[in-house]
Amino acid sequence: MPTRRRKESRTGIYHIIVRGINHEKIFQQQREKLYFKSIISNYLQKYKVEVYSYCIMSNHAHFIIRAELQILSLFMAAILAEYASYYNFKHHRNGHVFQNRFTSECIEDERYFWTCLRYIHLNPVKARMVKKPEKYKYSSMAEYMTGMLGLLHENAIELYEQKFSSTEEFTKFHTEQQIGIFKDISSEIELQYREIALLLAKNMFREYQLPLLMQVFEEKRIRKEYIQRLKEILNISIKKANELCTTTMNYVENE
Template identity: 40%
Template sequence: MPRTGRKKSASGIYHILLRGINRQTIFEEEEDAIKYLETLKNYQDKSGYKLYAYCLMGNHIHLLLKEEKEELGIIMRRIGASYVYWYNDKYNRCGHLFQDRYKSETVEDDRYLLAVLRYIHQNPLKAELVKNIVDYKWSSYCEYIKNDEIIDTDFILELFGEERKKAIESFKLFHEESKNERCIDINEKKKISDSEAIEMIKRVCIVSHCMDVQRIEKEQKNKCLSLLKENGLSTRQIARLTGVGRSIVLKA
């Protein structure tokens, strides 16, 4: 069946979702996330887009982006090709990293723009990776309340008020609200089989056998357990396959 064309945004603003192929982890280490953010920044001048939000999760990415000089498809190909080339070289792999077609939805008014912004920033909370939104290192939330680096914060903050300090406070309060926004998401409700889970555990934790996870140093183990949960494994499944106590998995 032929693919349908993407809906064109009159505003030029899109909410974009990229996911790893076959639930592939996109960010194994902090260096990977740093490189992806550097790639986003490098192509801002070349492609002439504005970035309003991002959130890098274990096996997927949310972006809120406005196309200007180049159209969305070209922008995403540039960013994707550059990062995948670097990633494959680092991990001595070849082939695709991202699912072949990213998802996108148009954002045509300020109300939905802010809804998507909050939805993106609250992703780590919903995944139970952090208890406070400000504690997540790989989203654009802190660029709004501290220093902006790759985000065009002025455009969004002006929607909260003319005086920047007050606008930032309103921005924070807005993000404390819990809403059920209906935005595009990975929709991964399919249960991951034990055989798939075993391979994921070996890859993410860099072990030969799942039970070896018990012997990993505590801080590194917690990082691995957190990443496994983020990639769709249940607490019960991780505990059963690795022998790590359920309470430890829950706390990670």
């Protein structure tokens, strides 16, 4: 099957995801995460790329990177090849370490940039690895909070300072709920669907000033509107929207 051509961002900014093959935990150990960071740092000196956000989880990693598309591909190929060599030697194995090529998603506007950055920083919180994103050692959240640059480009700090007046405001921004789906591993995307479905139900509960949240699902007129909104917001089929409605209703009922 021919490789699909990668879409080019008008802004030159991309949300990048790399995944371990077969969901393998390729960054399970602390020294593996640190070594991956060191590889990235070394190649930042060679290639003209700017890192605006990152988070290294156990079986995948997220980045926001600004670069020319051709340079981005060379940069990612270099860091993934070197890490794969290290990982295979360390674990006495052969073969692929990463699942296919890296995934890229174009970031075309400022609003999407910041919501994507927040999503990336909240990955370890959603995985219940930490309670606050700034406590996770292997993401860019701490670099933004302290101003001590590791992988982040200085332009990232400049954008941050233009957007937020204090670290408190930046922290508060990370507590705000959002409706939007970001590329991720399949299990995480399904979790995003469920979180947004619950958030939408709560929004409609307040909008219609209902006595109980369950009435969003029990009252036919409101339920039909809820399903339609799910379909439109998440860009899913009506069948999938109905399934999400049922899942969310069961969750609310059992809470």
